[in-house]
Amino acid sequence: MGKYEDLKERVYVANMQIPAHRLAVFTWGNVSAIDRERGVMAIKPSGVPYDKLTPADIVVTDMDGKVVDGTLRPSSDTNTHLVLYKAFEEIGGIIHTHSTYATAWSQACRPLPIYGTTHADHLAVDIPCTAVMRDDQIENDYETETGNQIVETFANLSPHEVEMVLVACHGPFAWGKDESKAVYNGVVLEEVAKMAILTEQLNPETPRLKKTLCDKHYLRKHGKNAYYGQN
Numbered sequence: 001m002g003k004y005e006d007l008k009e010r011v012y013v014a015n016m017q018i019p020a021h022r023l024a025v026f027t028w029g030n031v032s033a034i035d036r037e038r039g040v041m042a043i044k045p046s047g048v049p050y051d052k053l054t055p056a057d058i059v060v061t062d063m064d065g066k067v068v069d070g071t072l073r074p075s076s077d078t079n080t081h082l083v084l085y086k087a088f089e090e091i092g093g094i095i096h097t098h099s100t101y102a103t104a105w106s107q108a109c110r111p112l113p114i115y116g117t118t119h120a121d122h123l124a125v126d127i128p129c130t131a132v133m134r135d136d137q138i139e140n141d142y143e144t145e146t147g148n149q150i151v152e153t154f155a156n157l158s159p160h161e162v163e164m165v166l167v168a169c170h171g172p173f174a175w176g177k178d179e180s181k182a183v184y185n186g187v188v189l190e191e192v193a194k195m196a197i198l199t200e201q202l203n204p205e206t207p208r209l210k211k212t213l214c215d216k217h218y219l220r221k222h223g224k225n226a227y228y229g230q231n
Contacts, residue, residue: 002069004035004038004040007033007042008042008055008060009055009058010178010179011031011032011179012053012055012057012058014095014179015030015044015058016050017031018030018183019050019051021190023095023097023190024097024098026049027047027048029044029096029097029099030075030077030081030096031043031093031182032081032179033093033178033179033182034092034093036092040062040068041061041078041081042058042059043061043075043078043081044059044075045059045075046072046073046074046075048072057072058070059074061074063085065082077096077143078143079141079144079146080146081096082147083146083148083151084147084173087147087159090159090160091159091175092176092179092182093177093178093181094173094174094175094182095182095185097172098171099193100194101190102190103172104193105166105193105197106167106172110129111126111127111128111166112127112166112193113196113208114126114208115196115208116195116209117213118192118195119195119196120215120218122185122188123163123164123218124218125157127166128157128162129165129168130150130166130167130168131152149167163175163181163185172186172193
């Protein structure tokens with residue numbers, strides 16, 4: 001077994017959850033995971049269809065993006081992932097997709113309002129949306145600047161409490177303690193985005209979820225007094 005086979009296998013399994021949950025078509029998405037002890041990140045290779053992907057195809061890079069294991073080019077989003085791992089030291093996995101409903105919110109350049117308890121079960125605030133990227137950022141290192149945009153958006157937010165973001169004009173990113181939680185959060189983001197769009201279609205005047213309901217649903221799953229699920 002190679003030096004990074006365990007990490008590559010985990011990242012392969014996580015990437016295969018993208019088509020399983022219908023978060024992307026063709027090659028529109030990627031999952032990565034970081035091994036902080038070894039100082040490496042594993043990520044999907046660029047442009048490889050999911051039905052052709054194998055664990056051996058997963059690319060391992062160092063924290064500067066240099067390939068240390070693999071024969072294929074890593075995802076074009078590699079630098080975005082690296083920026084987030086460096087800025088958010090508690091996270092262990094990241095997912096990026098172009099899932100339909102979350103991407104629609106991104107293209108609308110709108111934060112995703114908290115309308116219901118499904119959203120509140122996972123986070124107690126709107127899902128933030130970055131600013132639209134400036135021309136000088138686009139012309140610079142685009143993928144690195146995408147990561148910088150996300151980090152700037154979290155200047156006053158906790159990436160531990162808010163594990164997802166919409167990149168304006170682009171699409172969603174989500175993360176978690178590991179690659180499995182990142183995928184879970186990516187699915188949650190797509191579902192609450194879909195619910196919010198349908199809610200606004202049914203009633204454009206829908207009010208935001210009132211704070212008491214929001215707090216109740218969030219705190220029953222999070223914090224020292226959480227009681228949802230099994231111990």
